[in-house]
Amino acid sequence: MxxxxxxxxxxxxxxxxxxxxxxxxxxxxxxxxxxxxxxxxxxxxxxxxxxxxxxxxDNPINMVCESRAEYGDFQTNQALANLVAKKLQTNNIDPKIVIEPTCGKGNFILAVLNTFENVEKIYGIEVQTKYTWQAKFNILDFFLHNPNRTKPEIHIIHSNIFAFNFHPIKSIIGKKELLIIGNPPWVTNSALSAMDSNNLPIKSNFKQYKGLDAMTGKGNFDIAEYITLDLLRNFGQFDGNMAFLVKNTVIKNILYDLPKLKLPIANLKKENIDSKKEFDVSVDASLFSCQLNKETECSCQESDFYTSETKCNFGWKNGKFLSDFSGANIDIDGISPFEWRQGVKHDCSKVMELESDDDCFRNKLGEKFKIENDLVYPLLKSSDLKFKRAEPTRKKIIITQKYVGQNTSYIQKYPLTFEYLNNHIDYFQKRKSSIYKGKCDFSIFGIGDYSFKPYKIAISGLYKTFHFCLVKSQDDKPVMLDDTCYFIGFDTLEHAEYVWKLLNTEIVTDFLKSISFKDSKRMITKDVLMRIDLRKVAQLRGEQTSLFAEIDKRKESQLDLFS
Ligand SMILES: C[S@@+](CC[C@H](N)C(=O)[O-])C[C@H]1O[C@@H](n2cnc3c(N)ncnc32)[C@H](O)[C@@H]1O
Incomplete structure (x- = not known):
């Protein structure tokens, strides 16, 4: 019914x-x-x-079903919600006031009613009407079956959490123990933008990244991260606890920003759940819990949710951000003498990425054509970096600019290329990312002098491996990498080979293991790579090399020939 x-x-x-x-x-x-x-x-x-x-x-009307993706809608099953509440109870948590900020069907509210006897008030907020009703009916059902249970005052509020006024709730908490519990939406701001959804906080660049970072990679955030931080900002000063099921990346990001945010939370715990079993999704997630109104602690204890087996501690230690405190070789933590770069970003692989076919090219649309060779370069993608030495490239790429913002009208010098690109201009115009707005036709990013270096050391950002690949020019053309890869470029093979060997030492591998997060979408990022101080690696190996002295000399004379 x-x-x-x-x-x-x-x-x-x-x-x-x-x-x-x-x-x-x-x-x-x-x-x-x-x-x-x-x-x-x-x-x-x-x-x-x-x-x-x-x-x-009458017969009940079927109301319009809103989109699951848009609301990051993964309802917690009752058994899991009950287990979470029981765990909290075992840790002597006994709340008087409970807030479930995105309560859905209300399974966490039912878990609270099942577990905690002294709750006085419960607030559940939810944006989808059908769920507010479902939550109300579920609670009614609970009390019809448990008529003698004490009834807290319960508010199920139909509202968008981003526009919700927390002040009335704050004003009644006083010294009473608070519990913020739930499972905020599993969706990112960029996924919502791609859906043209408005289910976003007003401050969509709440991390205040600038320029390209704000529009790509770093500017992307999980809605759950925003909601978690918003609640901690609003309720951090009250006695109590927070317990949220969130993606592991959300926990990592919160930990990373904690010294800056100085949120008054301590006793941080990350308890890994089996998200395939619980939610049928392939993304790592955990129960994140912490105590409120405490002196800020910037580390977190990781364990298994079901067995409580301890895994590791992670977060900030002695000013360093580590994914595992045990065995961390942080002696080489510092600043890379070379600037790591991300490969070319074009968001138009159907047109830009080619394969040779006899004396012609073939694009991903299956079209066979001839264009001049001048703007065509060998290309390596993440999947090509499995081995330490890159094989001859399978793919090629059209490089339309030598540096970001270059006027692309010069391509007319290459009539076949110009015609090919213009015939496919709609593919470029359909690119969603705002970085291309107002830019020249066929614009690309992640391109500069560094892209044209003859020798490169590259690593994939996507694969869970720590090996670096040596890449040499092919047929006198520098090899390009796509934007899933990171690299440094060199003018001489001698320098490239030396640095490549250093990067593939156990010292570096161990260090990367202790600072990178396996469950992140990109385990290797520019930030991670920039922390490898290769001078210190060389020193630890007792090696003296003229390379770093040369870099310093060139830097002094303002000539950075390496990056
Ligand atoms: C991951 S589900 C979890 C639901 C519930 N907390 C649970 O654990 O079963 C996220 C919930 O957030 C709701 N939601 C999404 N955006 C919201 C918003 N802006 N304001 C309030 N609720 C929202 C969704 O409709 C969905 O019910």
Whole structure:
């Protein structure tokens, strides 16, 4: 049986049938429901009461189902929600006030009702109407089956959490123990932008990244991260706890920003769950919990949610951000003498990436054509960097600019290339990322002098390996890397080979293991690579090399020939 597009149990149906009538006033009906299940303002308006009465009489109407992806909608199963609440109880948590900021069907609220006896008030907020009803009916069902349980005052509020005013709740907490519990949406701002969704906080660049960082990679954030931080900012100064199921990357990002944010939280825990089993998704997630109103602690204890087996501690230690405190070889933590670069970004692989086919080229659309060789370069992608020495490249790429922002009208000098690109201009114009807005036709990013160095050392950002690949020019043309890869460029093979050997030593591998997060989408990033101080690696190996002295000399004379 469904009402307001929510499933209702037989007991709830019978209860509603016997208690709801269209002649009732909303005030009287709400008093009755509050007595039955503690929920305040069960019906927000008279019209809702009338609609319920109508739907109970007739066949229930099917309401429009909103998008699951847009709301990051992965409801926690009841068994998991109960386990979370039991865990908190075992840790002597006994809340009086509970907030579930995106409560969905209310499974965490039910877990709270099942577990904690002394709760006085519960606030559940949810943006999807059908879930607010589902939560209300589930709570009603709980109390119909447990009539003797003390009923807290319960508020199920239909609201967007980004526009929600927390002040009325803050004003009643006082010294009472608070629990913020839940499972905020599993969706990123860039996924929402791609869907043209408005389910975003007003400050979408809340991390205040500038320029390209704000528009790409770093500017991307999980909505759950925003909600977690927003709640910690609003409620951090109250006594109590927070317990959220979130993606592991959210926990890592929060830890990373903690020294800057100085949120008053301590006793941070990350308990890994099996997200395939619990949510049928292939993304690593955990229960993140912490105590509120404490002196900021910037490290976190990681363990298994089900067995409580301790894994490691991670976060900040002696001013260093580490993925595992044990065995961390942080002697080489510093600043790389070379600037690591990300490969070419074009978001137009169907047109830009080619394969040779006899004396022609073939693109990903399957079209065979001839263009001049001048702007065509060998290309390596992440999957080509499996071995330490790159094989001859399978792919080629059209490089339309020598540096970011170069006027592309010069391509007319190459009539076949110019015609080919213009014939496919709609593919370039359809590129979603805002970095291309207002830029020349066929613009690319991640390109500069450094892209044209004859020798490179490259690593994939996507694969969970730590080996670096030596890449040499092919047929006198520098090899390009795509934007899933990172590299440094050199003018001489001697220098490239030396640095390549240093990067593939155990010292560097161990260091990378202790600072990179396996469960991140990109385990290797520019930030991670820039922390490898190769001078210190050479020193630890007892090696003296003229290379670093040369770099310093060139830097002094303002000539950075390496990057
Ligand atoms: C991952 S689900 C979890 C639901 C519930 N907390 C649970 O654990 O079962 C996320 C919930 O957030 C809700 N949601 C998404 N965006 C929201 C917003 N802007 N304001 C309030 N709730 C939102 C979704 O509708 C969905 O019910």
């Amino acid at each position: 469904r009402l307001f597009d929510a499933d209702i149990s037989d007991s709830v149906f019978l209860f509603l049938k016997s208690k709801i009538s269209a002649n009732e006033t909303v005030g009287k009906a709400n008093r009755l429901f509050q007595m039955a299940c503690g929920i305040r303002d069960f019906f927000a308006h008279d019209s809702e009461l009338q609609q319920a009465a109508e739907e109970l009489k």
